[in-house]
Amino acid sequence: MESTSTSTATISGAPISGPQPRLAWLGTLGGVVLGGVLLFAVWAKALDPSAFADQIRLEGLDVLLSAQAVALLALALEAGLGVALLLGVRRLWVLIPAALLVAFFLFLTGRTWWMTAHGLRSEAESCGCFGNLVQRTPAEAFWQDLLLLVPALLLAFVGRGGRGDLPMRFPTLRTAAALAVAVGAAVFAWKAPELPLDNLATRLKPGVTVAGLCTGGGDEPVCLDRVAPDLKTGSHFVVLADLADPALEGAVGALNDFSNSGGAVTVLSASPAEAQQAFFWRFGPAFPIVETPEALLRPLYRRLPRSFRVEDGRVTETYPGLPPLPNAS
C-alpha cells in the first residue's frame, strides 16, 4: 500500500503544489538537526574569534588569507548553511557545501586525534570545532562530530524530490535570510571582542571552581587548583596576563602595594620560565607569577589582561583588564 500525501508549500512566495516524498519529514528533520548544530558551532566560535583564528593558524589554514579573514569567512559560510538547512532548504547548493564542510571538520578532528595519539601534537592544543566554549578531547571531538553531523547530513538527503527540490533553485526569502545571517555572523564575530561577553564566551565565570577549570582529558586533567594550589583557600585577585604587555608592566607598582599591604595577588601567565625570570628582574613583582599551560589559560580569556576574584577556590567576580584593587586608585 502506497500512501502519497499532497501538500501546498510556499517557496519564494509562489505556491508550489506536488506530491511530497514519503520520508520527506525525515529529511527535513536531518536538515534541521544539522543546521542547528552548525549554528551552535558558529555561536561558540563567533564569541571568541581570535581563539578560532588561533585554531586556524594551528591547522595551517591561513595560506591565502590571514587567519582572522579565514575565520570570518568560515563563520559566514557555516552560518549561512546552518540557517538554510534550518529553514528547510535542502537543495544541492546547500547540501553539497554542507557535506564538504562536515567532511572537512571530520578530517580536521580525525587528523588531530591521530596526531595527539602519536605524540605529534599536545592534546590540549586542540579544541575541536566548537571553539573554547566546549571542552573536548580530540577523540571526543572526532566521535561527537561524526555522530552529530554525519547521520543528520545523510538524513538531509533523504526525501528530496518533487518540483520544490530541483537542484539550483534559490527560494528567495530563505536564501536572503541565510545570506543576512551569514553577513550578520561575520559582523558579530568581528565586533564580539569589544562586547562584554567574556563570561559567556569563556569557561571563566562567577560560580566556577578553580578545580573545575581544567585542560586535557582522561584520568589526569591539568586543573587550575593544581597549577596554583594557593587559590584553593582564602581570597585572591588573579590576573591572566601576557608578561610583555605594557599594561601589566605599568601595574606592577599598584599590585606590589596591594600585595605588601596583605592582599593576595597571583598572576597566571603562559610565558615561558625565561620570560618570567626576565620580568621578575626587570620589574620586581612582589606577587607570584605562576607559569600556566597555554592550553589551560587560553579558554579563560578573549583578551589579556583579564582578572578574577577567587574566594576559597570559587570564582566570585571577573573583570576585563586589571582588577579593581582597593588601594590601587
Added chain:
Amino acid sequence: MTHRRIVSGLFLAVLLATVATVANAATPAAATAQPAPAVDNVLNGFKRTGDYLLLVNGKPVPAAEIYRNDRLPAYLILSQAFPNVVLLLPGTMTVETVPAAKLVRAKDGTVGVAADADTKPQGKFKLEGDKVVFAAEGRTGSLGSNPPLLGARKSPDLKNHSPEYITTAKGYAPKPGIIAALKQERKPVRVKVFFGSWCPHCKEHLPFLMRVEDELRGSGSTIQFEYYGLPKGFSNEPEAKKYNVDGVPLAIVFVNGKEAGRIRGDAPWNAPEAALSGILSGKAAATR
C-alpha cells in the same frame, strides 16, 4: 669507707660547681647569649634558595649562599668571592653591598640585615640571556639558573641542590603514631621517588617525605628511599617511560621488589607518611 667516699664525692661536686660559677662570672658573654642585634624592618626574612647558582669569572661557586625575599623582592648573596654581602634589588635593578658583619641570622634559618647597617650602592645589574650580571667592589659575578638535578640521587643531594627543602622539611611534623609504625616495618620496602628540581609542587611536597625519611633513619626500619631527578618535558626520559611516570612528584612503593602502590596527587603528598603506611598495610588502593 663508704661514708668517706660519699663525702669526697659531694666535696668534688661542690668544687666543680664553684669553679663553673666563677668562670661564668668572669666571661659573661660566653655564659649568656648575646642579645640579637636589631634587624632592619625591611631587609629581613630572606630565605635560602637553590633557584640560582653564583658564577664568578664564568665558574660556578656552589658554596655561595643565595637568599631570596619574595616580599620586597630582593636577593642576598654570601660568598667568599665577595668581601661583603651583595644585595640585588629587582625592579630598580640596583646592586648594593652590606658589611658581612651586619648580616643577622635568625633561628628559623632566615637572614636579615642589621638595622644599623650602611648599604653601599654599586650600580645596576644587567640581564644577559638568562643571567643576571652584576659588579660589586671591583668584582664581577652573575646569577644563572641552577641546572636541574637529574638521575638517581639521595636525600642529601636534594638538600644541597635546593636548600629550601631543608627549611620545609624541618617545618613538617609527620604524625608520630604513623612514624612509630613505619619504624617497625621489617619487610624490604623501597620507595622510588621521581621529582623535578624545577617543579614547584616538588618543592612544596617532597621535603615532607624527606622528613619522614629523616625520622626513620637509624630506627632499624627496612624502608629505603631513593630519588630520581627528571628534566622538564620528561615524557621520553627512559626511566620515566619505564615506570610510566606522567607527573611529578611521584613515589612508587615496592614491597619485596613488587610495586605495591603509588603516592600521587595533592592529598597523599600532604601527609606522605600516611600514604606510605596505607600502601604498606594494603588499606590504600595501589594506583597506577
